[in-house]
Amino acid sequence: MKRISILLPIVLLVFPLLAQDANSQKINASHVNRHHALLAEYVQFCAIPNTWNDAEQLRQNASFIIEMMKKRGITNARTLEAEVPGAIPAVYGEILTPGATQTLIFYAHYDGQPVNPAKWAEGLSPFKPQLLTTSLDKGGQFIDFPTANTPINNDWRLYGRATADDKAGVFTILNAYDAIRQSGLAPKLNLKFFFEGEEEKGSTNLEAILAQHKDLLKADAWIIVDGPMHASGRKQITFGVRGDVNMNLTVLGAKRPLHSGNYGNWAPNPALKLVHLLASMKNNRGKVLIDGFYDDVVPLSKTERKALAAIPDPAPIMQKDLAFAAAENPKRSFLESITTIPTLNINGIESANVGRLASNIIPTMATVTLDLRLVKGNDVQRQIQKVVDHVKKQGYYVLDHEPTDEERMQYPNIAIIRNGVGYNAQRTSMDVPISQAVIKAVRSTSKEEIILMPSTGGSLPLFLFEKVLNTPPITIPVVNYDNNQHGENENLRVGCLWDGIETIAAVMMMGGF
Known part of the structure; x- marks a missing residue:
């Protein structure tokens, strides 16, 4: 018994x-x-x-x-x-x-x-799914979709x-x-x-x-x-x-493009001003320099820290796959970076033309789209305001609309900031x-x-x-x-x-x- x-x-x-x-x-x-x-x-x-x-x-x-x-x-x-x-x-x-x-x-x-079909690999069309033997970057070859009697290989890739x-x-x-x-x-x-x-x-x-x-x-x-x-x-x-919000920031110069020889060293160059402004926001070790950017982050719990520590770091696999030598902050693990720390990323910068279309001008404006990823504790509006306050501290007059000529004449540094729809972590x-x-x-x-x-x-x-x-x-x-x-x-x-x-x-x- x-x-x-x-x-x-x-x-x-x-x-x-x-x-x-x-x-x-x-x-x-x-x-x-x-x-x-x-x-x-x-x-x-x-x-x-x-x-x-x-x-x-x-x-x-x-x-x-x-x-x-x-x-x-x-x-x-x-x-x-x-x-x-x-x-x-x-x-x-x-x-x-x-x-x-x-x-x-x-x-x-x-x-x-x-989608931009022109950027897809030859033979691929975004809305015409194609089957390949493996991924393209590993030498995948196009194959026909299997008949009922053909075994399906789990490693095949469906593109579209x-x-x-x-x-x-x-x-x-x-x-x-x-x-x-x-x-x-x-x-x-x-x-x-x-x-x-x-x-x-x-x-x-x-x-x-x-x-x-x-x-x-x-x-x-x-x-x-x-x-x-x-x-x-x-x-x-x-x-x-993580939460997310985009910010579009535009720095202004003269009202029309100017000959870079006749006006260089005299007329303000908004592209150069924008580069300096962005450099003031983040150092070359990945740390955001905006006041209070990390202050309201809620740390991971004991259970969450234990779970994170048990996960194999995928960085070595992905870094080799993506072919870059060093992370933005090599002292910080990939998993810590994406789960515990808010970001300030540049999604894209636009000003005058480059390459074959470049001309010798001083542009009228330069625009950047910033992508702010938020972690628990951050609030969308607070995080946006931190960026706005930083831009003001760099000597900029901040608007959410096009300035008048009177404002252009009054303020040497003008930035237009418009926010997208955002949400919290x-x-x-x-x-x-x-x-x-x-x-x-x-x-x-x-x-x-x-x-x-x-x-x-x-x-x-x-x-x-x-x-x-x-x-x-x-x-x-x-x-x-x-x-x-x-x-x-x-x-x-x-x-x-x-x-x-x-x-x-x-x-x-x-x-x-």
Whole structure:
């Protein structure tokens, strides 16, 4: 009897894991046999243009997603409109489980960045997905899409806009549920689906949609499926994102371009003035010199510091891949840099022409777009004001509009600063029950230890889910780190689709938390 009492706790501990493994095997078997059909459907999805500033394209994508949801038995599939002229709808659907008291909402976005086809590699077209044997920079060769009798190689790359960011998120979410359904199993939780169409332009109307449909979107957590995995390819959970805001800063010179010989050394040169102004903001070791720039940062918790320390530093892999000799601040690790420290980056500078189009003039203006990434504790408006105050301390008269001639004559240094739409950082505690449940579920699908990231370097307006709905978000990225998102030659490692389905299905099959 004593022997039974000792073994019983072990049996009770192991039995749920065995059941979970059996369920995972059923779920995986249900989608493995359909990989050819799934790949064909995904190619069709990615062939629909989805540029964020084309409303007609985005509504076509929304319609396609709704049809995919209906095919998979997802109920109440429809668009959620914002009462704002020109707003792009979100797409919603749900699976309500009888007796369930807890709910997860799964999020991805279906809009994409603009494309310049001329910059894509020869043979590639952004909205005509192409299959290659591996990535282009590793010598990938074009191949035909596989017939039903041709095995699919997980290392093949699918090239095309939004193949990784973020139609992969939409597709893995829908097919994770479909794999559960096809296997004859059922989730214990209520599942809701929310696909945004304005993420790439800053989620301009997301807050309005969330507020307008607040009751419908009640849940215990949002699972965000977006972004790249760790460079090692290990499965990953991310518990936060940085905030983001852009600032356009223009320095003015004379009202018209001037001959650089006749007026050089006399007329002010705004390009030179802008360079000096930017140099005053950040030193050559990557430290921002703007007063108070780091003052309000909330440090990582003990659990978060421990998780960060356990992650292999991907910098050596990525630095070799990207071919540069030294980081901006070599004393600071890559992971520390992107999770704990706000940034001030130059996205681009524009003044007069260069190269073959250059002419001997003093330009009339010089403009820079600054990208401020925020960490927890920073506030968008406070961070913007710090930059504005710094520009003023350098002797500039700051406006948000074109100056009058009288102002030009009165002030020797004039800067026009205009801000984009910004949002704050967000971080969900790793210690709360929902976080622990998601960690357990993802671990059950991985033979290697998974990556637990306190925050990612990228930005999403996840703070809105807490602000409007009082619901924590947790992010599970499913695509390869070298996917070229936002740039030319965007691509997806095909095996990421299947791994993503497995991972998200495990989260959908969680019990209570």
